Amino acid sequence: MASDRKVDIQTHRLSDDQYQQNFSDVKPALTAYQAHIESNRCLYCEDAPCISACPTRIDIPSFIQKIANNNTAGAAKTILDANILGGSCARVCPTEILCEGVCVRNKDPEYAPINIGRLQRYALDNFNPSEHPFQRLPNSGKKVAIVGAGPAGMACAHHLARQGHHVTLFDKNSKAGGLNEYGIAHYKMQDDFAQKELEFILEIGGIELKTQAELGHSVHLDTLRQEFDAVFLSLGLTKCKRLGLEQDNLSGLENSLDFITDIRQAEDLSNLPVGNKVVVIGAGNTAIDIACQTKRLGAEQVTLVYRRGVDNMSATHKEMEFARQNGVAIITWARPVSIFTNNKHQLIAIQFERTQLDDAGKLQSKQEHFELAADSVFKAIGQEFDGQCFSGSEAPELLHHRIKVDSDYKTSLSNVWAGGDCIYHDGEDLTVQSVEHGKQAAYSIHQYLEQQSHG
CATH class of the missing domain: 3.50.50.60 (FAD/NAD(P)-binding domain)
Incomplete structure (x- = not known):
């Protein structure tokens, strides 16, 4: 269906100060004092569950104890021995479902795990060796x-x-x-x-x-x-998965990772065109990332839609809460069925049908529909x-x-x-x-x- 309705995709929606504030570090680094206090909360468990929960098996109690003893270089070396990309992992790991999720402090009565990720970042951010910590063996010829x-x-x-x-x-x-x-x-x-x-x-x-x-x-x-x-x-x-609704030369339907790349590589965030009414289709951390970033770029209304329930979403509960804090609306049990455009072949709305599980646990339509006005729709339904x-x-x-x-x-x-x-x-x-x-x-x-x- 086409109409003469206009879309509202603009650049320079916010002030320079707002862009800077919106895209500043979401988890600022710990100060030396904060790191000292936090590291001393650790019980340095002998059979530490946090080590088993870390895919790279970093000796977490060891590096935290080194921080507590003001041996930041030793802490960094312990991390890097197990995970040479420990700096980026400290920033992006879903620690709430890995090491921090099993921390013994994350139980009654505290429910306050050690901030392992932030301590890991502290150790590596403050690691300034005079020479590379790893030495290369003689040339093998291979x-x-x-x-x-x-x-x-x-x-x-x-x-x-x-x-x-x-x-x-x-x-x-x-x-x-x-x-x-x-x-x-x-x-x-x-x-x-x-x-x-x-x-x-x-x-x-x-x-x-x-x-x-x-x-x-x-x-x-x-x-x-x-x-x-x-x-x-x-x-x-x-390879981006398809919705099955794509139309040739349709303006407004984008792959989330492509736009995330544009944001990361942009020299000036204000030059990025963003819609006013954004819909994100998906349920993973990429969906959360694109939803929150479009909101922070100045979109007035951002809605994330997923075909199943909250418990089926692959994004962590922490990520979903972060999305809500950013003003992102989340709709579950709905899947897209139609795309509406204006006379210029620009996207203006998307229709969804309500879903439910049948007796066999398979997804089916409830034969109920609703529409969301949208000048931008981002696919975050996975990669192949x-x-x-x-x-x-x-x-x-x-x-x-x-x-x-x-x-x-x-x-x-x-x-x-x-x-x-x-x-x-x-x-x-x-x-x-x-x-x-x-x-x-x-x-x-x-x-x-x-x-x-x-x-």
Whole structure:
């Protein structure tokens, strides 16, 4: 249905001060005094549940005790030994469902876990070593190609470089960093932190970075397998899922990650066009991020709509509460069925149908409909793995549309490993989980290269 109704997408909705305030650090760093007080709350449990809850198994009581003893450098080294991207993980990890969620302080009568994430950030933000804390072993003569310079790829590169192997890190973008650079809400990671963390990793030596090198285009898997002793794939999920309602050349329907990238790479936030009535479709942390950021860019009305109930949303309760605090309305049990445009083929409204579960637990329509006026609709319904990257090469086996790996992150191809969001695995697609994939794959690749060296 088309009408002559106009849309209201503008730039410069707010003052410069408002933009600066809205996109300032959402979790400011602890002061030295705050860190000292917080670290002394820790019980330094011997059988610490927080360690088991951390995918990278950081020795959390140890690093916190070091902070309490004014040994910040020792605390940082403890963190980095387990998680070389501990700085970014401290900023973006859903600690409320990981380490802090199982903290013994998070029980009756306190229900106030140790601020582990903020203490981790404090240790790393105040770590200024005179030399790199990790030393590279003598050159092994082995070469490894890593495709994708996101968290899994960077973690894998670091651990292989430490073992003396030469790593070439390929990335399709103009900047490395993956989602840390392009997909995290602006107010969660600031001051070009993703690039600073990358530079720190590269300082160990033995890692060559090649950007604007995309697998399946300028780089091909078969060639890499021939030219390198081993290959690690950290390709992420780059293909946006479709609503099934898309119309060609429709103005106003966007992918959330694309706009998050625009926000992160913008030199001037006021130049970003934002609608006045924004609808976000989805239920994950990406949906929360785009909803809150459009509100902070000046959208008057932002509504997040999800087809199931609150308990089914993959965003944490903390993230959902943050959305509500930002003025985002959340509607559950509704899915989109129609898009309405004006005579200029610009989006003006979206129709939803109410949903419910049938007796078998399957989603069904309640045959009730409602409309939301919208000049911008953002899809945040998930990403898919794009298998076209293997075009022209032998492809590894896939499982449920992701790369299949064994317990050592080895694919079905003889010298190819994979990790991060692109593989089929248990659990959530989290930055910290990707770091662990890269680390464990590096151990496996190193063993393989050692075996090759000794015949």
